[in-house]
Amino acid sequence: MRFVYMRFVYMRFASMRIAYVFLIALTLLTAPRAALAVQPDEILTDPALEGRARALSKELRCMVCQNQSIDDSDAPLARDLRLLVRERLKDGDSDRQVIDFLVARYGEFVLLKPRLSLHTALLWFGPPALLCGGALALFFVARRRNRRGPDEEVKPEGGDLTAAEQARLAELLKSES
């Protein structure tokens, strides 16, 4: 029960904290309790291993927060995950093994960079497809224009003024001269 409550509290606060600072959020919420992410007692003595742990932490989501990595988050769950990552690394896991372990345990939700699969294909290929499509469209437009030839420059629309505009133009020209 207590865990559920904590979860709720942190979901509200951690998720909205950045939101609050950036664009005033809309709900009243259990206000943040300031704390730091990585705590001194978590840091591994081996700097290489700690470096890997930090790099991995930045790719993993704090599951009870909105859009915060476990490296940034001060929720207890993030701390647990940080300790878990370090534990696995100390036991000799590769980065890949650590990630696989966490995905097996918590689902794909834990990854801040989703893996490429059927349901994320649109996410990963959408923007590149747009780039290619846009470039192709531009290419064809340019080719069609070239065929039409440069001498067919379209007449600017200023030519067809309305009667009222013609009158005003004449008036302006008169006042200028």
Next chain:
Amino acid sequence: MIAELGHYALVLALGLALVQAVVPIYGARQNDPILMSVAGAAAVAQFLFVALAFGALVACYVTSDFSVTNVFENSHSAKPLIYKITGVWGNHEGSMLLWVLILSVFGALVALFGTNLPAKLKANVLAVQSWVAFAFYLFILTTSNPFLRMSPAPMEGRDLNPILQDPGLAIHPPLLYFGYVGFSISFSFAIAALIEGKIDAAWARWVRPWTLLAWMFLTAGIAMGSYWAYYTLGWGGWWFWDPVENASLMPWIAGTALLHSAVVMEKRNALKVWTILLAILAFSLSLVGTFLVRSGVLTSVHAFASDPARGVFILMILTLFIGGGLTLFAWRAPLLKQGGLFAPISREGALIFNNLLLLVACAAVFFGTLYPLALEALTGQKISVGAPFFNMTFGPLFAVLLVAVPFGPLLAWKRGDLLGVTQRLLGAAALGVIGIVVTFAVEGGGPVLVPFAFGLAIFVITGAVTDLIERTAFLKVPLGTAFARARGLPRSAWGTALAHIGLGVTLLGIVGETQLGTERIAELKPGQTISIRRYDLHFDDIVERRGPNYSEVAARFTVRRGGEVIGTMEPSKRSFPSRGSGTTESALMTRGVGQIYLSLGEANPDGSIAVRLYHKPLVLLIWLGAVVMVIGGGLSLSDRRLRIGAPKPARSKAVLQPAE
């Protein structure tokens, strides 16, 4: 009484909006100058009434009238006056009122300063502007009314979230909203042009200053928000790719694209259809941002589903304006004639390239922000899209764009000479390469990307300077002549160069902060010293203090560099009894354009306290670059031919322009 006055004023504004939404457009169709002139008067009156409503809400906050629910929920009698005032927009209802206030400000500005606009265009623009206003007044009055009373009136308010009790709240939201909402003018111009079925180069000249103004505010607003997050969140991050940030970034990117394509339209009468589409897109993304932030859909798809009143209303506004705008576009755009042919390698071509990359970058942000929401709503599958995704997609696109930035302004209109431009940029490129080599030498085995990013930033900056040197023929002609030419350059040329320099400066800051910074995390007791780079911080003692509505525990540090005292730093933790919560106040010491950043963590029973210490080289350049961009925008805005409400000579010129 004051709250009711505000409420009534807002209802009157709604009525005026309805009149302004219908009458002028009918007048434009009937060619009736009197009906068309209703628009201007109604727009100004609308502004006055919304200002009255906003003033009434401010008055309720200042006098701590807790019988008003909104004041009760977000204010406290012991709060300093400035936070009572800024607290007005520190909540949903109040910030929506600020949103419509700014919308009405823009409407009134067009009414007052748009004297050189053709009557029909002006009437249509103001009518479209009023459609938006009407929708949002209705939204506020039906779902988010800040003027509702409660009975019995409580003795004390619940106070504003402490993290918002910061000068940042006074500046950031108004700036951001001026940017967001400012794009409504570009949108209104685009829709008005589609309604009339007529658009020319003069249209671009009229719409550009408004777009530029909105863009400047949005740039400043985003930068300000970023700096606020940086100093207030306690770990020195300045951009998180959070959906609310993306919500402001997407209109910014689309607006930047719009600014560039409007240049082509103004100068060359080309890209008309495209420019119209971008104007619709920029404001649509502003609306999407409003929806994301205001509907609660971000907190959770389920929260949105369980209390959908607000969200559904905004979604309807969104569908109506985006769908309606795009439908009108599809129907009327084919009527617009294309003009101004050009070769692929030309200034026009470069600006199209810019637009393509900007839009794809925008799409990457859009996909990343909305894909998880859509996927969860459709299939129930939960995925996360965070910083690593955005860095991977957005980063490379912007890198390519930045390489191209110096080429654009140097290419000639219609048909450019890429080889010639490359030769003229050799100096800038050489400086960039020197930057790469020097960084390699200094950094040694750091990340490989760092030197290249530095080189790119230097190339962007010197490339922009090259443009200015070329235009003034600096060092080629006598100095006096060069200065005379510099004075004679259109201010928009200076604006372009400065905005591009700002981009390079920001890149320098980003690389410096993310790649060259150092971090120390430790538990310290008073009397101990912690060191970072060449700085030693001695933990002197802990003091307890009282503020107006909080108590504070501060740790005092003396900072030494090479044994010499250079200052003190006092990070603290505040607790606010009214909410039973607190904030972390980090201490910043500026050294050149870098900063030392110190913040406190938890205190331990043994008297030690966790501290986080960062050395962040070049970090201030991130925001200084944005300031330079805004100054560039301002210079461009002050260009004679774009000046809002320009005096007579410019006016007749603007009217004559279409016949060029």
